[in-house]
Amino acid sequence: MTFHLHLTGQVQGVGFRPFVWQLARSMKLKGTVSNGADGVHIYVNADLQTVRVLTRRIRAEAPALARIQSVKLAEVEPIDFGDFTIVESQAVGQASLLLTPDLALCDACRAEISDPANRRFGYAFTTCTHCGPRYSILRRLPYDRPTTTMAPFGMCADCEREYHDPSNRRFYAQTNSCPNCLVELSLFLASGQCITRDQSNIIQQSIDVLASGRTIAVKGIGGFLLLCDATNADAIHQLRERKHRPTKPLAVLYPNIDQLQQDCFLADDERALLTSPASPIVALDKRPELPSGLVADQIAPGLNQLGVMLPYTPLLALLADAFGKPLVATSGNRSGSPICYTNEQALDQLSAVADLIVTHNRDIVVPQDDSVVRLSPVFRQPIILRRSRGLAPTVMMTDIPHSNANVLALGASLKSTFAWQLRGNTYVSQYLGDLESYDTQTSFRATLDHFLTLFDAKPDAVLADQHEGYFSTQLAHELANIWGIPLVSIQHHEAHLAAVLAENKLMEQAEPVLGVIWDGTGYGTDGQIWGGEFIKYQHGGFERVGHFAYFDALLGDKMPREPRLSALSLAFNIPGADELLRPKFTEKEWNLYTKVGVQNKLKTSSVGRLFDAVAALLGLADKVSYEGEAALLLESCAARYVRVNGYTTSQHYLPETLLKAQVPTQAIVAGVVNDLQAGLPVGQIAATFHYTLVQAVAAVARQMGVQQLAFSGGVFQNALLVDWLRYELEPAYQLHFHQQLSPNDECISFGQIAQYTLITTNTVHVKTETAHVLSHSR
Incomplete structure (x- = not known):
């Protein structure tokens, strides 16, 4: 009897074929193992019971870097194998494969380059099956030397021997080279x-x-x-x-x-x-x-x-x-x-x-x-600040319904990524930068084109943010038109919430979840700039149930670059604030900007801008040179205070009750101003502000009568805030944070896919306050 095992997942570039070869030989089996565009294929002569043992052992003993998604077993026409061998890969069938990220230098290779007696001593491109480039050098699938940028480099006799030696860790190592066949x-x-x-x-x-x-x-x-x-x-x-x-x-x-x-x-x-x-x-x-x-x-x-x-x-x-x-x-x-x-x-x-x-x-x-990662100091909550080398592009998990959908999501504008749900797999690209420059837009297109080439497919629908001014949205319109497929617009903050729900497998549960979505900016369905949102999720539907009170959004993109403008917007009418605000502006600026505020129609609920305002009032940053600088400085200031005093404050800047789950933004700023005038230490005020945000979440959760809370948006890159939420709200509430993705806008593309599945699936009734624009390409 001959059986065929088809394994899918992250099974290429991780030493999987040598592992199968060694396991099969130890079991005295005959057959073959090879890579394919859709995973790993094993043919083996054995009875059904033996093949089941082989399958169990493959799952249990697979290489540490492997991620097996599925194993399909089928009996096929008998083939008489003389031995068990690794055979040349076949690029046949539809590409359906988790892409292996680049792997850092392993201890064994590091020891070799440091050993004067080793032939790879000082060699700058030493790798093995456990380390080295993978995703970054892949031109086509499956992952084999001829389909990578290692193709031009022939192996010397010594490397060839290693490559074919089952006892060597470079057995079938596609990136193998040495000083005699060097990368120069x-x-x-x-x-x-x-x-x-x-x-x-x-x-x-x-x-x-x-x-x-x-x-x-x-x-x-x-x-x-x-x-x-x-x-x-x-x-x-x-x-x-x-x-x-x-x-x-x-x-x-x-x-x-x-x-x-x-x-x-x-x-x-x-x-x-x-x-x-x-x-x-x-x-x-x-x-x-x-x-x-x-x-x-x-x-x-x-x-x-x-x-x-x-x-x-x-x-x-x-x-x-x-x-x-x-x-x-x-x-x-x-x-x-x-x-x-x-x-x-x-x-x-x-x-x-x-x-x-x-x-x-x-x-x-x-x-x-x-990639950049931090851990919150007390609860050790992992927070991904940038997901790229070593982590991208495969996402393992999740509970997205309709997993067989073929849909491409182009994300937002800042912290851009794209995501593709294809043939049961989910891919979220590496961080691709802010899509405000031509060079970054070109890089975004090139990476997307590479994915389209790898998988030789086009999507059935393309998803975009509702902001028509984003490059990613304009590209979505362009591609929908070229491919003749529908374009679906997804609201920014709903995409944030859908992403964290899918990561935590909450999309199909009946119990309501309160999404706490705080960031710098996102286009709201009322034409205003959202960023301090409370969105209730239940039965597949999203409902905006509360938000931070609107304040003036001044001078467009200038506002996030100059925290003093957020301070001016929020504190201008607060008694005694003039003495804090005026020194931040020239006389000409003051006269101009205060007039702009009177005439301004555009409003925002952004917690990101609220952080900016408080940081400016505390004298930490009037102008910034990078996105999020003021918030980082404010967090650091508060963290120094908390490190000494602990999570002990009972003071906050909220009224006793919130009306209709609306957080009084200006009242918070008024509290900050009052404490500054009272001469309280800046660190104490910064900590009180953080505690105020924790209490705002608690107040809205009580009003909504929910026990499950999910957090997304760039504000939740703040480790102090994450810890304080857990310290104050657990175990009365279940708190859910991102696991594999960043809470910033990098997760938007994945969230768009998760949200789309709710729109299209028939398994849940979708009720949403924010309209989803489903249209054929223009």
């Missing part, structure tokens, strides 16, 4: 002149430049990184000036975890994140003393935490080890542009930033920034 480094001056291709010379010259206080650009897995000495204030200042990034936090690359934990407090769960195959940047509390000499105030001005990472590629490990001190490691791009990922882009765009540029000749197909 090149070192360029900023002028574009290539000065050497000798690897050891490149490492040494790079270290010399870093030690002299200058900057180098280095090609990583997902694109170029800019490196400079993190202990040299002048070097950091120069990098900031060249990159036009005056205050935004910079990530720090430590050579090893021992040096890192001398500068930062490191818990076991944070260590696990840093050393995981994803190897993201992790936000850690810095210690009072920094033995490395790190210039923390220049790296993360005004903040309590540092974003730190460990070397996740052999090249970064070689550089970090040789330098011996922490390095600033920030995305290789011009401010506001996507990360450079081709050698040509780097030589063109980074020559004004970097003094040396280190390239190599293995192409990157899919550019990606580094």
